[in-house]
Amino acid sequence: MLASRLLSLLMLLQSRGRMSAPALARQLEVSVRTVYRDIDSLSAAGVPVYGDPGRNGGYQLRDGWRTQLTGLTPGEARALLLAGLPGPAKALGLGEAAASAHLKLMAALPGDWQADAERVGSRFYLDPVDWFRGAAPADHLRDVAQAVWNEQRLRMRYESWTEVAEREIEPLGLVLKAGAWYVVGRRARVVRTYKLANMHDVQVLRQHFQRPREFDLAVYWAEATQRFEEGVYRDFAALRVSAAGLQRLQGFSPLVAQAAQRTAGTPDAQGWITVTVPIESIEHAAREMLRLGPEAEVLQPAPLRARMRALIAQMNALYAQARAVSRPSPPSPSPLSPT
Secondary structure, eight states, rough: HHHHHHHHHHHHHHHHOBHHHHHHHHHHTTTTTHHHHHHHHHTTTOOOEEEEEEOEEEEOTTOOOOOOOOOHHHHHHHHHHTTOOOHHHHHHHHHHHHHHHHHHHHHHOOOOHHHHHHHHHHOOOOOSOOOOOOOOOOTTHHHHHHHHHHEEEEEEEEOOSSEEEEEEEEEEEEEEEETEEEEEEEEEEEEEEGGGGGEEEEEEEEEEOOOOOOOOOHHHHHHHHHHHHHOOEHHHHEEEEEEHHHHHTSHHHHSHHHHHHOOOOOOOSOOOOEEEEEEEEEHHHHHHGGGGGGGGEEEEOOHHHHHHHHHHHHHHHHSOOOOOOOOOOOOOOOSOOOO
């Protein structure tokens, strides 16, 4: 366990350069104190690792020093091949490079591992787009990826919820989420998220920028998505649901599904239970609750219950109207059809 962690720490410093003790601790999923002990162990073993104090300090290897301990295990080879599935690489314009890297990786593996590793491509396929949805347009993906890689500023016309305006950003990273690409960029020293499909007239500028050393794309994305999901829901609704209704709630967003399970009370004489779930707004919640059909009753808040009654009354009036529906007559047989 210790040897594996020391090797991982060494590979991190070799591949990423200077890293702080807290950043290493997050990557290795250990405490900062453990990182300090591991650094001492590497130094005692003759590895030229040194640290710089201060806010922007960290640990790094001596310039030009590299370890040769880079052999792959069978599991690591399978993981690399799985991570190299072709969809995102092709979208980024790296399809040929990914195919070439795949061949080189296979050639570097021992013969008795190659057949095992090759099964990854034939038995696992990555489809990041949800059911009944197409992939979001990504017309400017390659230009944006170039700007991210080369640390060049971007100018674009961006369509937000309220307006279409020209903006200039420092692109820090790209994220593929549920079939849609997002750009994480800094504007006026504030890091924000921009949906690639909403970008128009993208221009990669010649101006370069200094990427913040402390910025961690994965950490930012995890925190940003959590803030977004929690911020969308501004109120709560109390529902009385049947067993089928509770099951249908599991098809809602994860926050709603989890809240329903967490707040489920004791079944009443009819087997129905009361749950409390977060909602965005009265209108949005009313549309969502219609998905539950007769398996749920809104108890609170009063405005949502009133809106549900109004919608149900409108639907009842619509279906109560007598409409003459003429059925199309069957087609006449073709002269060439057998009788």
